[in-house]
Amino acid sequence: MNERASSPLVSSRRDRKGRCGRSACSQLPTSLTNDLEGNRRIYGEESVRRLTFIKHARQLGFPVEAVRALLALSDEPERPCDEADTLAADQLAAVDGKIASLQALQAELRRMVEAACHGKVSDCRVIDVLSDHAACQHHIPEGHAQLGFQA
Known part of the structure; x- marks a missing residue:
């Protein structure tokens, strides 16, 4: 099974060839490795945290622009909320x-x-x-x- 196609995080922002279809793609972390043969990507702990954050925010219905802003805020923990x-x-x-x-x-x-x-x-x-x-x-x-x- 194609894991990228089944993932709501990646499939909604990348086509089957891995090309970015939206500007939100810039918010996705890059993988540590990209196994094109197995069609799998391996992410580090911080990347997984960001992907989980994005997925949860999208499940709560936040628009892409709001997710982008919330991600930026999460990168600066000392800022007021x-x-x-x-x-x-x-x-x-x-x-x-x-x-x-x-x-x-x-x-x-x-x-x-x-x-x-x-x-x-x-x-x-x-x-x-x-x-x-x-x-x-x-x-x-x-x-x-x-x-x-x-x-």
């Missing part, structure tokens, strides 16, 4: 927004399922909502709020 706190707060706000959006989506899908007509398609709530976005309470287009639709 205000910038790291701000980046984490920004990411939390982004996650909260996504959760709110998903909860609204869940509520709309629940309304659609609970209103199932079990009759003809002409009376089907699912088809009705999908055909007329104004009937959807998940995302109310501007101007529809005064018509009595609520999120």
Whole structure:
């Protein structure tokens, strides 16, 4: 199995020939050895720490630019952590927004399922909502709020 292709750290930044596809590639550590025959790379302890840091930050949803900034901060342990706190707060706000959006989506899908007509398609709530976005309470287009639709 191609280990580079299975690794979310390396595969998202390098193509199959090992070429860098993003500027974030400059943040990846270089390997101590590069066994092209076995398609494996061997990293030192510090490189593994950085790769683990990058992977964890990406799993938490931090954008590449924020990961780059956080890596730079981790290289300077005596600096104040205000910038790291701000980046984490920004990411939390982004996650909260996504959760709110998903909860609204869940509520709309629940309304659609609970209103199932079990009759003809002409009376089907699912088809009705999908055909007329104004009937959807998940995302109310501007101007529809005064018509009595609520999120």
